Amino acid sequence: MAFDIKGDKVVLSRRDFDEQEYSYYGRLKGNALELSLVEAAYLVERERLDLGITLKEFFKEASGIQPYFDLKYVVYKDLRERGYYIQPSVTDFRLYPRGGRPGEGPASAYVYVLSERISVPFAELMEKVRLTQNVRKKMLLAVVDGESDLTFYEAKSASMQGKMPSLAVDLSKADATLLDDRVVIWDEQHAVPLYRAGFYGKLVDEKMLQLSLIECAYLMQLGLSVEDGATNKRFTRLQFIRRAKAIEPEFLKKLEVYTDLRDRGFVVKTGFKFGSHFRAYEQIEDVDRIPHSKYLVHALPEGFVATLPEMSRAIRLAHGVRKRMIFAYSGKTGLEYLDIGRAKP
Amino acid sequence: MAFDIKGDKVVLSRRDFDEQEYSYYGRLKGNALELSLVEAAYLVERERLDLGITLKEFFKEASGIQPYFDLKYVVYKDLRERGYYIQPSVTDFRLYPRGGRPGEGPASAYVYVLSERISVPFAELMEKVRLTQNVRKKMLLAVVDGESDLTFYEAKSASMQGKMPSLAVDLSKADATLLDDRVVIWDEQHAVPLYRAGFYGKLVDEKMLQLSLIECAYLMQLGLSVEDGATNKRFTRLQFIRRAKAIEPEFLKKLEVYTDLRDRGFVVKTGFKFGSHFRAYEQIEDVDRIPHSKYLVHALPEGFVATLPEMSRAIRLAHGVRKRMIFAYSGKTGLEYLDIGRAKP
Secondary structure, eight states, X not given: OOEEEETTEEEEEGGGSOTTXXXXXXXXXXXXXXXXXXXXXXXXXXXXXXXXXXXXXXXXXXXXXXXXXXXXXXXXXXXXXXXXXXXXXXXXXXXXOTTOOTTSSOOOEEEEEXXXXXXXXXXXHHHHHHHXXXXXXXXXXXXXXXXXXXXXXXXXXXXXXXXXXXXXXXXXXXXXXXXXXXXXXXXXXHHHXXXXXXXXXXXXXXXXXXXXXXXXXXXXXXXXXXXXXXXXOBXXXXXXXXXXXXXXXXXXXXXXHHHHHHHTTOEEEEOGGGTSSEEEESOOSOTTSOOOOOEEEEEEOTTXXXXXXXXXXXXXXXXXXXXEEEEEEEETTEEEEEEEEEEXX | OOEEEETTEEEEEXXXXXXXXXXXXXXXXXXXXXXXXXXXXXXXXXXXXXXXXXHHHHHHHHHHHSTTHHHHHHHHHHHHHTTOOEEEETTEEEEOOTTOOTTSSOOOEEEEEEETTOEXXXXXXXXXXXXXXXXTOEEEEEEEOTTSOEEEEEEEEOOOOOOOOOOOOOOTTOOEEEETTEEEEOOHHHHHHHHHHHOOSEEEETTEEEEOHHHHHHHHHTTOOEEETTTOOBOOHHHHHHHHHHHOTTHHHHHHHHHXXXXXXXXXXXXXXXXXXXXXXXXXXXXXXXXXXXXXXXXXXXXXEEEHHHHHHHHHHHHHTTOEEEEEEEETTEEEEEEXXXXXX
8 A cells, every 4th residue: 555654644645545444543634544653553453554564664663753652552552452542642642431432522531651761750740630630631641661561540630628627725835845856745634635636646655645746846836835855945946847857858848748738637647657758537536446548648849750660659559558649749839739540441 | 762874774773672573674783683774664654663753854864875765665665565575685675475585485586676767778687687587586677657656577588489490482583673662572483482481571462572671681691682673783682781771770780680580480570560670470370360479579789778668668568469578689698589578576
């Protein structure tokens, strides 16, 4: 068959194909049909298109023209063979919902094809999610690993909203001391209510509530006063934050997210066991019956560039413990939450 | 009660205590009983020892003397109150088995107390595991997170042994091309047996087996010859490895571990979905019925320093998918495998 490669399109002249045969493949332009490289490769492989060259020759040609051609092919083929209509678009592909077709209704998602080796600047990712949501589409990331296995992720904004009332404990008289890298509340009148009303700290026993540095910095904003165990002097909040920052380099970034989530009504605890900064509970009514925490939250610094194996690990872990993985990113437009989860299109 | 603090010991003179009362606490030295700081704090808190100062005063004092005193206290108290006998030792604590007591049989484990903020040089960790196993004890890491919650890990050497026979496919005539960052085998006579006999690559269709760079470098050692899709020239193995290294900075380190595991009879595939370098199967008899892979393996570079949140994340993830987390470390004594898992002493 006579064909021409123009840029990243395979152009067939009208006399060479039957329109019916190629419905939902390519675009008609006057007397020609323009197929994208992946569409053409797929038709060649299925033996529905004969370009007079082997699949191998076509692949070598196409790989020279389009970066990551082989990855795009893997994604295209996977979705096609699971019964989806899918078309090339500015974002690699436009995906139609099950039962939907091009020309018979809108696409439901944009698909981005990523090699596991690509690094993803978070600010860009959030911008893409915003644009995609503005046109009311889902955003799917199709990640192809070194062995050409596919994992789909959906990324969407999360509007985080907890249900805890604000803390009604007078902290002005609490007896608190910084020892090493944590703070102890020594009096039962404050230790027990702090623990019971807001699930703050860990009650080592009735006489001793251990608070983390973050919890303490937050409670200082609500009136808690803390002495330095080494000097017996009281900290100002600023002095305390400076000290905490020396102990924990990520302190400020974590404190910003912790504060925002507590202010939004969440109970926020460390996510150490899950390898994230925090786990967040929408509500805890009774500390003797702690419910399931719905979210893991990780605070990312401005300018953060994600590697896909890292991101994959965090999401897989959250998934395994039935939690949503939330990335908190503080960029030019303020603090935003991105929910990324496994998807099965 | 009259007492003295000598170094990190609280010394009680004999006339001040009843030997029975303090059995299994401290050590008798002539006319004195030497308690460690945590033992003394625990007895003060339980109101079994009155030193004439408050628990708070004692804590402030002890924190000034011993680094991470409060963490050690949390671990000591936790194990004691779950019915274990535990004694100070060179490794923080010696733990006796359930039902065992000091003087009535050997300790079963050494316990190291670590703050989640501590970084752990891997070479040191492996050395400690070796020493601990030499005296036939378990090695427990008690990690205390920012909120004083405790997680125990057991670290032990793993003797990795798979069951796959060596590959009996003649590769000298296979038609293989590097495209971008993966290699395609185009002929069915090689594509299908490679996939079926060793679970190499991904069969995109019968005409096309995609191999990862690592798989390909390994198979080149077994006779596979590969052409560069861009130039049509054949690679030497060294040229191929150089190219792969440019695409994937961790390539050499991963190849060393991949090669060793394949040579030990494992089927080794990417662990991307689990955030590790590899997943390893002891045996795959039939690729249409892939069994559960028992191990996740992560290859660490020489001189690697682990952070505990990272390590915790990898282990938690492996645990959640019923796999063992194996760290492959290539140090002065060659390539060794360390199995670290959650423990419940």
